[in-house]
Amino acid sequence: MSLLADNIRYLRNRLDYSQQKVADDLMITRGRYAKYEDGASEPPIDILVRMSRYYNVSIDLLVTVDLRKYSLNEILKLPDNRILLPVKVDRHGANVIELVPHRATMGYLQGYADPEYIESLQTISIPFLGPGKYRAFPAEGDSMPPHPDGSYIIGRYVESIDDLKAGKTYVFITRNEGITYKRLQARVGDELELSPDNALYHSYRVHLADIYEIWEFACSIATREFAKGEVQGDNIAIMRMLGELKEEINNLKEGNKSQGME
Template structure:
């Protein structure tokens, strides 16, 4: 009987290149050394461990069967997109994965905090229950009964919310239900930081806008998004700036822009 053709090595390289990240970045996301990933991509490792194959398949959100037995280089762009997004099931977020959470003695979900020093590890460990269990946990009054997590933000793209604020967010399962201009924390594949933006769903992509008008809007593809957390509230040790005339004008401009976008969506 003729041996079955295996496309694991070429498929792994193709999937990484499609996400436009380096071997070093990809190895870090998978928890491998760069030399190990290189051996996989070049075929030097003829029989990779099953646990590694499963980890790679889950990371790229494809079946082990497709990873091993399908020659993805022969697929057209449309079919590759469907594979990477898992069709409507993945676009909605419902079949993305099971979210790792922790429970307190009262059988309620904890509010986990991802400190700045844990940001890099969150990309690799956000699906790992043991990593989530290692995060600091808090209990605050008057929080909704939902899956919540607290993230630190850095930078001035969402001013007047100051850099260093701790943003509390609710986990979003069905991304299609996000209303236009909803403030969210996004965890992006390959990103070096969390992204805090106003999100608008546009088909299979998301439009991201900053509160600070100095930053231009941009879009990301759904398959590049690992998690979306909707803004609930934030904590800060900084006092807000005085509410001057310039601030009032900016607020009015933002309100007008949002109204125009809403009306356009109704046409």
């Protein structure tokens, strides 16, 4: 709770309030409040809630982030009381983008809400991106042509589920799949129907409760040269035809099973 002590002292001084005023407003004694600022004792949950409401800062921020390092006006406040680090820019005013490396994709599930983990990621800047919070994720597998395995998808953070648009592609951080890049087909109640662009794979649904974060596609970075004809329309058409053929075979198998049962 040492961060809490530093934070409430910082917030009080920022408002230019005395310890007595804050203590009176929180309906506790000045001596008790002073112990919280000194780190001599820890506040019970009811006092912690009062502090959070008093300073208009989430409990998560109060106890996990050194607020002296960041501007509160720049921190994205999320509906589920989680936090995202501030929107940063470099000395030229371009967005600073955290890069999640391939080897750290599994670690991201444990660290996506940890400010220290996010700060440890390497960063890049791309000047033409508009306002918003951006992060780069590795593309893996062959489900989303023409983005090859090893490329990076740069996504803009989606703050509200209502901002999603059918037909657009997003990076979804989910409980079961981890980091996955898919196209949104539709929202069906409390679920999202997602589909890969590779016709060999089927669409599926993900419950909203299993989604941690959503990042809308902003741009991509290829890390290797494309082979000749690798992303030509003919290849995509072939994959689509193979997908349709696979589906027809499955339908024939199901039909044969039904006839056998009769």
